[in-house]
Amino acid sequence: MAINVQSQPKLQDRQAVINDFAFSVATKNGSGSQTSNNVLVKSLFQMGIPVSGKNLFPSNIKGLPTWYTIRASKDGYTARKAITEIVVAYNNDTAPEDVSNLPVGGVCVTTDKIARVIKQRDDISYYEIPVAKLMKQTEVPSAFRKLVENMTYVGAVARLFSIPLETIYDVLLANFKGREKPAKMNFDVIQLAYDWTAENIEKTDPYRFEAMDGTTGKIMMTGNDAGALGSIFGGVNVVAWYPITPSTSFVDGIISFRHLRQNEKKENTVAIVQAEDELAAAGIVVGAGWAGSRSLTSTSGPGISLMAEFAGLAYFAEIPSVFWNITRMGPSTGLPTRTSQGDLLFTHFLGHGDSRQICLLPGNLQEAFEFGWKSFDIAEALQTPVFVVSDLDLGMNNWLSDPFEYPDQPIERGKVLDAESLQAFIDEHGKWGRYLDVDGDGIPYRTVPGTDHAFSAYFARGTGHNDMAVYSERSDDWIDNMNRLSLKMESARKMLPQPIVDDAAVADIGIISFGTNDDAIREARAWLSNDGIETDYLRVRALPLSDTVGEFIAGHKSVFIIENNFDGQLNQLIHMESTSDITHLRALKLGDGLPMTPSWIYENIREQEG
Amino acid sequence: MPPRTNHLGLSRNQYKGRPSTLCPGCGHDSISNQIISVAYEMGIEQHKFIKVSGIGCSSKTPAYFLGGSHGFNALHGRMPSVVTGALLANKDLECVAVSGDGDSGSIGMGQFKHVIRRNVPFVYIIENNGVYGLTKGQFSATADEGQFLKYYGTNDMPPIDLALEAVIAGATFVARSFSGDAKQVQALLQAAIRHHGTAVLDIISPCVTFNNAETSTKSYPYGRDHEIPLHEIQILAPDYVDAKEEIEIGDYEAGDIIDVEMHDGSFVRLKKLDNDHDPRNRRMAMEVLERSMREQIFMTGLLYYEEPRPTLADTEQLVDTPLAQLDANSLRPSPQALDQVMGSLMAS
Numbered sequence: 036m037a038i039n040v041q042s043q044p045k046l047q048d049r050q051a052v053i054n055d056f057a058f059s060v061a062t063k064n065g066s067g068s069q070t071s072n073n074v075l076v077k078s079l080f081q082m083g084i085p086v087s088g089k090n091l092f093p094s095n096i097k098g099l100p101t102w103y104t105i106r107a108s109k110d111g112y113t114a115r116k117a118i119t120e121i122v123v124a125y126n127n128d129t130a131p132e133d134v135s136n137l138p139v140g141g142v143c144v145t146t147d148k149i150a151r152v153i154k155q156r157d158d159i160s161y162y163e164i165p166v167a168k169l170m171k172q173t174e175v176p177s178a179f180r181k182l183v184e185n186m187t188y189v190g191a192v193a194r195l196f197s198i199p200l201e202t203i204y205d206v207l208l209a210n211f212k213g214r215e216k217p218a219k220m221n222f223d224v225i226q227l228a229y230d231w232t233a234e235n236i237e238k239t240d241p242y243r244f245e246a247m248d249g250t251t252g253k254i255m256m257t258g259n260d261a262g263a264l265g266s267i268f269g270g271v272n273v274v275a276w277y278p279i280t281p282s283t284s285f286v287d288g289i290i291s292f293r294h295l296r297q298n299e300k301k302e303n304t305v306a307i308v309q310a311e312d313e314l315a316a317a318g319i320v321v322g323a324g325w326a327g328s329r330s331l332t333s334t335s336g337p338g339i340s341l342m343a344e345f346a347g348l349a350y351f352a353e354i355p356s357v358f359w360n361i362t363r364m365g366p367s368t369g370l371p372t373r374t375s376q377g378d379l380l381f382t383h384f385l386g387h388g389d390s391r392q393i394c395l396l397p398g399n400l401q402e403a404f405e406f407g408w409k410s411f412d413i414a415e416a417l418q419t420p421v422f423v424v425s426d427l428d429l430g431m432n433n434w435l436s437d438p439f440e441y442p443d444q445p446i447e448r449g450k451v452l453d454a455e456s457l458q459a460f461i462d463e464h465g466k467w468g469r470y471l472d473v474d475g476d477g478i479p480y481r482t483v484p485g486t487d488h489a490f491s492a493y494f495a496r497g498t499g500h501n502d503m504a505v506y507s508e509r510s511d512d513w514i515d516n517m518n519r520l521s522l523k524m525e526s527a528r529k530m531l532p533q534p535i536v537d538d539a540a541v542a543d544i545g546i547i548s549f550g551t552n553d554d555a556i557r558e559a560r561a562w563l564s565n566d567g568i569e570t571d572y573l574r575v576r577a578l579p580l581s582d583t584v585g586e587f588i589a590g591h592k593s594v595f596i597i598e599n600n601f602d603g604q605l606n607q608l609i610h611m612e613s614t615s616d617i618t619h620l621r622a623l624k625l626g627d628g629l630p631m632t633p634s635w636i637y638e639n640i641r642e643q644e645g
Numbered sequence: 646m647p648p649r650t651n652h653l654g655l656s657r658n659q660y661k662g663r664p665s666t667l668c669p670g671c672g673h674d675s676i677s678n679q680i681i682s683v684a685y686e687m688g689i690e691q692h693k694f695i696k697v698s699g700i701g702c703s704s705k706t707p708a709y710f711l712g713g714s715h716g717f718n719a720l721h722g723r724m725p726s727v728v729t730g731a732l733l734a735n736k737d738l739e740c741v742a743v744s745g746d747g748d749s750g751s752i753g754m755g756q757f758k759h760v761i762r763r764n765v766p767f768v769y770i771i772e773n774n775g776v777y778g779l780t781k782g783q784f785s786a787t788a789d790e791g792q793f794l795k796y797y798g799t800n801d802m803p804p805i806d807l808a809l810e811a812v813i814a815g816a817t818f819v820a821r822s823f824s825g826d827a828k829q830v831q832a833l834l835q836a837a838i839r840h841h842g843t844a845v846l847d848i849i850s851p852c853v854t855f856n857n858a859e860t861s862t863k864s865y866p867y868g869r870d871h872e873i874p875l876h877e878i879q880i881l882a883p884d885y886v887d888a889k890e891e892i893e894i895g896d897y898e899a900g901d902i903i904d905v906e907m908h909d910g911s912f913v914r915l916k917k918l919d920n921d922h923d924p925r926n927r928r929m930a931m932e933v934l935e936r937s938m939r940e941q942i943f944m945t946g947l948l949y950y951e952e953p954r955p956t957l958a959d960t961e962q963l964v965d966t967p968l969a970q971l972d973a974n975s976l977r978p979s980p981q982a983l984d985q986v987m988g989s990l991m992a993s
Contacts (some may be wrong), residue, residue: 081992176670254990271735272968295978304975306733306961311759318726327969328734343718438987442978446973484695484715485735494716551666
């Protein structure tokens with residue numbers, strides 16, 4: 036198709052800001068803006084500009100305000116910025132506040148209608164798009180008109196900040212899976228707005244994009260998709276789930292990648308069951324793990340609450356199973372569409388009585404993929420549930436990453452006995468008991484149903500049992516069993532993914548964090564370093580904590596525990612586990628529902644260390 | 646004299662589990678005994694069976710039968726989800742699951758309905774005594790309205806009929822029996838094991854400690870005096886067709902016999918007694934159940950049967966090999982497959 040590209044607008048005298056600014060797109064939920072925003076982010080990605088897109092959306096189907104922040108960073112920093120230089124103000128309800136949040140010299144792209152009520156600042160640039168007038172000129176069928184209206188800002192933004200229309204068209208086509216009709220319908224609106232902007236608007240701001248080489252060989256994906264893909268490569272067999280934000284797209288990801296594991300007759304090696312609630316989902320996962328398959332569920336806080344009962348059973352009956360907690364803001368229903376790291380302690384100690392769950396804490400796309408497959412190996416090696424505690428920010432937003440590495444270890448099923456190895460076990464040890472610890476690591480040998488051997492059967496239960504899996508209320512049996520489970524957790528400490536430590540600078544200040552704060556921390560450390568404040572950094576990747584954490588704390592004069600929850604839960608956990616002096620620990624805890632910004636970290640550390 | 650053995654060369658004792666810890670005379674022990682007898686008579690291979698339960702007196706019983714089968718005493722009311730997972734993991738397994746009226750009628754009503762809806766193929770036994778035993782005698786949701794119990798007085802709530810709920814949920818095999826009627830329980834168990842879908846057996850199983858007064862419809866005396874079997878039930882093995890003519894029909898007219906063909910080629914032969922019930926008629930099944938609930942008539946037998954619809958594993962279009970037995974090659978796509986996905990996500 037023909038694409039009309041106008042000559043570039045004349046730059047103002049102010050020094051150009053290229054590929055290093057953020058904008059925020061304010062729209063109403065359900066207005067079709069998701070496609071528009073995706074097209075913008077993916078176009079910048081195609082231009083080779085490191086970029087991230089974060090959706091700050093309401094718990095609502097239609098009407099409530101939603102913001103999408105897009106950050107371009109030539110230096111590769113993709114954390115959310117506290118202040119965006121540009122706002123696309125397409126929601127009349129929030130426009131006044133959106134405009135007042137702009138910094139001096141900022142830019143407001145808005146509709147002519149909204150502009151009438153918000154033009155109260157003279158230190159920013161306004162660009163008004165006559166949306167209603169433009170839409171009248173299109174040939175878009177009236178049924179679709181409202182949905183493609185947002186494409187007008189894509190056209191205006193493309194013109195104002197220099198995104199090539201060819202790139203946008205390619206991204207649109209990919210977005211519609213190669214179907215030209217919807218792509219063209221949307222593109223026509225973009226072209227119209229682009230042309231109108233070229234003819235009618237004089238650019239008065241310094242911001243623009245320029246193609247660069249910052250994304251070659253990189254991928255863009257959501258963490259939920261990455262985790263789902265990892266699970267497919269980890270051999271998941273049974274997926275049971277109940278829809279809940281922000282974990283639903285995790286299962287959507289498994290559905291979309293399931294074909295990678297189908298045979299030539301298109302038959303499945305992954306069963307996917309939408310259960311009646313999270314409780315049943317957990318039960319299906321535990322039943323499937325007991326019967327020898329690899330099973331997972333994906334949920335968030337309210338679902339985790341319901342799964343507590345099965346989590347405790349699986350811990351105590353020692354059944355491998357994988358639970359993804361795509362954390363959203365609690366307590367209670369909380370902020371269903373906002374991110375949080377507030378389930379750390381709840382998930383780690385999920386279950387009544389003395390139970391403790393393995394947690395893996397992915398901090399980026401690659402780890403979401405890696406923990407996707409590795410979680411099954413860990414669950415089967417340790418014969419226990421594994422909780423992958425991700426969050427909404429990683430799960431639902433588009434992240435930039437190096438491509439994933441193929442698993443570097445073969446699939447490991449752990450200590451599971453078939454008929455032959457069971458006989459060998461009995462020959463060697465005189466007998467086999469489901470909870471008999473012959474290796475001294477707290478990890479027994481298991482059999483699965485269907486094993487054709489006279490002594491393979493055992494009775495799994497959440498009630499007290501001895502090492503032969505026989506019901507027992509004896510105190511000594513109970514204590515022996517709990518001691519073995521503790522030993523197993525100690526074995527786990529060494530087997531789990533170890534912290535990532537950047538301790539080269541030999542600084543006095545240490546930073547400890549986990550999960551998706553990573554991007555913001557990396558950037559804040561660079562800023563601090565510019566100010567002459569050097570820091571070391573340890574990122575926890577699994578619970579129970581590695582011994583490395585204690586060594587890192589002992590090696591620094593002051594240590595900041597940075598986390599995105601209100602109570603400072605990692606800090607509490609470290610205090611709970613620490614045996615030495617840790618009075619030099621300082622909790623930097625946030626929990627405002629948004630992805631952490633580098634400026635918040637920078638300012639807090641400056642204030643205390645400056 | 647050596648003990649009698651079945652075609653696998655196993656004695657009946659070899660189908661037993663550990664000694665029961667239930668009250669002497671408990672109806673549940675009688676059901677466990679029928680399971681043992683049926684498994685022995687059918688000559689089932691125990692390693693191909695699993696036994697799963699919820700929580701409660703009834704749910705303790707899987708420990709007392711089929712010692713050679715893997716068992717799972719799960720959570721209160723959550724047996725159906727565990728069975729669902731296990732049978733997805735290994736669709737070649739067969740399952741006998743035990744629940745109670747508290748388990749299925751109250752805390753686990755959701756799972757009871759949904760496992761039927763998904764048609765997970767297993768035998769779902771409800772050992773129904775109208776009372777909570779382990780917590781010492783509270784009414785369950787299947788207790789009759791107006792019934793009196795020592796500590797909790799008169800029951801003000803109408804009962805839930807779990808057989809009726811099963812039919813409504815779409816179960817393809819629904820039966821009611823009485824644990825005091827060993828012959829019928831055995832016949833229904835055999836049919837249920839041969840069925841290819843969720844088979845619900847609501848067995849009235851008296852609690853001798855908390856709910857065995859004559860006035861209770863869940864008691865031994867009441868059951869013995871009031872049970873009205875719908876049919877006389879006979880299970881005819883798959884090879885019976887050749888010998889069809891030789892089967893003793895006795896006093897029955899041809900129209901009084903219903904032969905229900907099962908998935909494995911065997912037949913359940915129902916000889917009509919006093920009622921005209923045809924279990925292949927869903928409307929009739931619901932009417933019988935409604936009437937028996939309204940008028941407190943204790944009708945037992947095969948209440949409803951239909952040609953099985955696809956099981957969950959069929960719906961999921963799973964590969965032939967049980968998922969739990971797939972080799973590593975089937976569990977992990979190739980490096981090229983990952984490269985391809987990565988390529989599709991890269992900037993072009």
